Amino acid sequence: MKKFKIAIVGATGAVGREMLRCVFQFNFPFESIKLLASARSAGKEIEFEGHKFVVEELTENSFEGVEVAFWSAGGSISEKYMKYAVEAGCVNIDNTSHFRMDPNVPLVVPEVNGEALVNHHGIISCPNCTTIMMCSALTRLNDEFDIERIVVSTYQAVSGAGVAGMEELYRQSQEVLDGKEPVAKTLPCAGDKKHFPIAFNCIPQVDKFDLSNGYSKEEMKMVNETKKIFNKDIEVNATCVRVPVLRGHSESIYIETKKTIDMDKVFELLGNSTGIDLCDDLANQVYPMPTSFIGDELTHVGRVRKDLYKDNALSLWITGDQLMKGAAYNSVDIGLKMIELGLLK
Ligand SMILES: NC(=O)c1ccc[n+]([C@@H]2O[C@H](COP(=O)([O-])OP(=O)(O)OC[C@H]3O[C@@H](n4cnc5c(N)ncnc54)[C@H](OP(=O)(O)O)[C@@H]3O)[C@@H](O)[C@H]2O)c1
Numbered sequence: 001m002k003k004f005k006i007a008i009v010g011a012t013g014a015v016g017r018e019m020l021r022c023v024f025q026f027n028f029p030f031e032s033i034k035l036l037a038s039a040r041s042a043g044k045e046i047e048f049e050g051h052k053f054v055v056e057e058l059t060e061n062s063f064e065g066v067e068v069a070f071w072s073a074g075g076s077i078s079e080k081y082m083k084y085a086v087e088a089g090c091v092n093i094d095n096t097s098h099f100r101m102d103p104n105v106p107l108v109v110p111e112v113n114g115e116a117l118v119n120h121h122g123i124i125s126c127p128n129c130t131t132i133m134m135c136s137a138l139t140r141l142n143d144e145f146d147i148e149r150i151v152v153s154t155y156q157a158v159s160g161a162g163v164a165g166m167e168e169l170y171r172q173s174q175e176v177l178d179g180k181e182p183v184a185k186t187l188p189c190a191g192d193k194k195h196f197p198i199a200f201n202c203i204p205q206v207d208k209f210d211l212s213n214g215y216s217k218e219e220m221k222m223v224n225e226t227k228k229i230f231n232k233d234i235e236v237n238a239t240c241v242r243v244p245v246l247r248g249h250s251e252s253i254y255i256e257t258k259k260t261i262d263m264d265k266v267f268e269l270l271g272n273s274t275g276i277d278l279c280d281d282l283a284n285q286v287y288p289m290p291t292s293f294i295g296d297e298l299t300h301v302g303r304v305r306k307d308l309y310k311d312n313a314l315s316l317w318i319t320g321d322q323l324m325k326g327a328a329y330n331s332v333d334i335g336l337k338m339i340e341l342g343l344l345k
Pocket of ligand 1: 016
């Protein structure tokens with residue numbers, strides 16, 4: 001099997017670190033790995049699985065000879081530098097939001113719409129973490145019952161805001177335990193006017209708001225990306241909330257379908273879906289929680305129950321490590337799917 005010269009852009013970040021781990025754990029065939037980050041990290045040594053890597057500064061010339069690059073350094077970095085990688089002939093799997101709604105860029109969750117990869121022009125986008133997990137959990141139900149409407153509330157971990165989000169929760173928790181006032185520097189959104197403590201709190205804002213419609217950017221990502229991935233006009237109503245969990249997003253999801261729902265079929269489908277772990281046994285209090293699944297690549301589904309009033313509606317609860325299933329693993333899985341489809345040579 002061919003081995004590829006790969007790069008990880010944003011390798012020192014919360015997602016980038018997991019990308020390196022996923023390359024090894026899921027056997028992405030590599031000949032060499034280049035770790036790229038900002039000038040702040042240039043020269044830093046990272047050891048993994050017996051390999052020693054030296055982080056390099058990302059520049060316009062970083063991609064000469066690189067065949068596949070996994071990006072997670074932020075949308076503005078992808079916007080500025082990815083064109084140089086495409087020019088150098090590198091295939092780019094982008095974890096940022098920058099290219100997601102570009103009609104020329106496939107937006108892919110491999111087990112949902114892997115076939116969209118054939119239309120790539122050097123850039124493939126990974127959806128938003130909450131969208132990946134939701135679409136993965138719902139894809140077989142959509143095939144069978146034809147989903148028309150989704151109402152979702154998220155419970156998003158601080159690591160969704162990167163290394164800075166995690167540091168904020170640790171530091172603020174200690175400040176509260178020490179009897180001090182917690183100092184908020186980053187959340188809910190690094191670029192917004194105000195910051196609020198996340199320790200012992202929850203914040204109904206993830207990313208900035210669109211004041212014209214009352215939804216946050218994160219909520220509108222779930223709306224727009226879900227339509228693109230399922231390639232149909234599903235109605236999505238999302239409320240995204242940051243909670244004081246270190247790692248692992250959860251979502252409470254309600255769906256309405258065109259066809260009547262058969263719950264035996266629902267459990268059969270969820271029990272046999274790629275990427276899904278059905279974790280639902282109420283008698284024994286079995287349901288998914290974020291701390292149970294740190295570091296794994298699955299979407300865990302539980303609390304599956306039919307609506308009390310409608311034959312075409314149900315609710316479920318999903319949890320997953322968003323740094324893995326919602327970001328790093330989905331990126332590497334896209335690369336593996338491209339190899340399987342003969343799209344990386
Ligand atoms: N965290 C999640 O759960 C998640 C999920 C899905 C998607 N994403 C997306 O993934 C991206 C990264 O998120 P993250 O959580 O990993 O953030 P993070 O922990 O803050 O890491 C950011 C990374 O980008 C690098 N970087 C920053 N400025 C740079 C520059 N000018 N040139 C080159 N590299 C630069 C940083 O390098 P230094 O260490 O040198 O600063 C670091 O490696 C974002 O677009 C985010 O929206 C994140």
